[in-house]
Amino acid sequence: MPRTFAGWGSVALCALALTQSPPSWALPRESAVPGGIALVRLGTAVPGAATPRAWLGEQRVWVSVEGGQWTAVVGLALDLPPGSHQLRVDAIEQERQVDFVVRPKTYPEQHIRLKDSSKVTLSPADEARAVAEIAEIRQFKRHWRSVGPEDEVEARFQQPAAGRLASRFGLRRFFNGEARAPHSGLDVAIRRGTPVNSTARGTILAVDDYFFNGKTVFVDHGNGVISMYCHLDRSDVQAGDPVSQGQRVGLSGMTGRASGPHLHWGMVLNGAMVDPALFIERAP
Numbered sequence: 001m002p003r004t005f006a007g008w009g010s011v012a013l014c015a016l017a018l019t020q021s022p023p024s025w026a027l028p029r030e031s032a033v034p035g036g037i038a039l040v041r042l043g044t045a046v047p048g049a050a051t052p053r054a055w056l057g058e059q060r061v062w063v064s065v066e067g068g069q070w071t072a073v074v075g076l077a078l079d080l081p082p083g084s085h086q087l088r089v090d091a092i093e094q095e096r097q098v099d100f101v102v103r104p105k106t107y108p109e110q111h112i113r114l115k116d117s118s119k120v121t122l123s124p125a126d127e128a129r130a131v132a133e134i135a136e137i138r139q140f141k142r143h144w145r146s147v148g149p150e151d152e153v154e155a156r157f158q159q160p161a162a163g164r165l166a167s168r169f170g171l172r173r174f175f176n177g178e179a180r181a182p183h184s185g186l187d188v189a190i191r192r193g194t195p196v197n198s199t200a201r202g203t204i205l206a207v208d209d210y211f212f213n214g215k216t217v218f219v220d221h222g223n224g225v226i227s228m229y230c231h232l233d234r235s236d237v238q239a240g241d242p243v244s245q246g247q248r249v250g251l252s253g254m255t256g257r258a259s260g261p262h263l264h265w266g267m268v269l270n271g272a273m274v275d276p277a278l279f280i281e282r283a284p
Contacts, residue, residue, distance in 0.1 A: 082104040161265075198243040202242075
């Protein structure tokens with residue numbers, strides 16, 4: 001079900017909107033490293049002006065306001081090389097490039113022993129299934145739905161389940177001694193059947209059961225911000241459902257490739273998996 005947003009209800013409010021600066025939001029914490037978030041200043045947010053549009057490569061990027069400045073909130077993929085990168089910015093029918101720098105970071109290793117070796121060394125049938133599912137998930141991660149500044153999602157998201165933050169984002173993982181993809185989310189150590197809640201308001205983008213991720217719920221928060229809840233025991237929502245911040249979307253479990261009950265919480269920005277802790281933890 002598409003979300004709808006209330007518009008200004010009177011001429012007086014329209015006039016007010018043109019004389020005041022755009023609303024300023026508490027954006028996620030910046031960490032301009034692979035797997036992190038870069039906050040790129042695009043210039044002064046002029047009252048009444050249209051929000052600039054920005055792209056990293058071919059992927060649209062969320063642009064908001066912070067401290068009176070238009071700010072691109074750029075998700076940095078784990079495999080993005082450190083160094084100088086460029087945003088393509090379109091503002092008032094003028095296109096320009098804005099440079100920003102990604103710093104290097106080396107994530108620690110994590111070694112996991114799974115009793116079920118079929119989740120590590122895949123059969124041809126399982127490998128074909130996993131490849132198809134990875135392609136499908138990649139399309140979900142690239143999903144874009146524009147949301148105006150006055151209707152933006154809460155930038156300070158909530159932890160989706162009460163529990164200890166266990167395996168951190170970005171760990172270079174080895175399953176049964178074999179190197180695999182790095183950890184692209186944040187694990188919350190909780191018992192099976194613990195309520196899992198939407199980290200912010202949004203719309204259910206998809207619900208499915210995957211070989212690696214198990215039962216998974218995707219929530220679209222607008223402007224390329226998507227949350228993922230994996231290894232669920234069950235889901236309580238369907239694609240198209242609107243959800244509020246803190247609303248239950250399912251119960252935790254250990255479906256898919258999991259060594260025990262927990263919630264794998266992922267956050268996507270402009271198609272890139274980024275560290276969810278940047279949405280809930282403030283700088284030290």
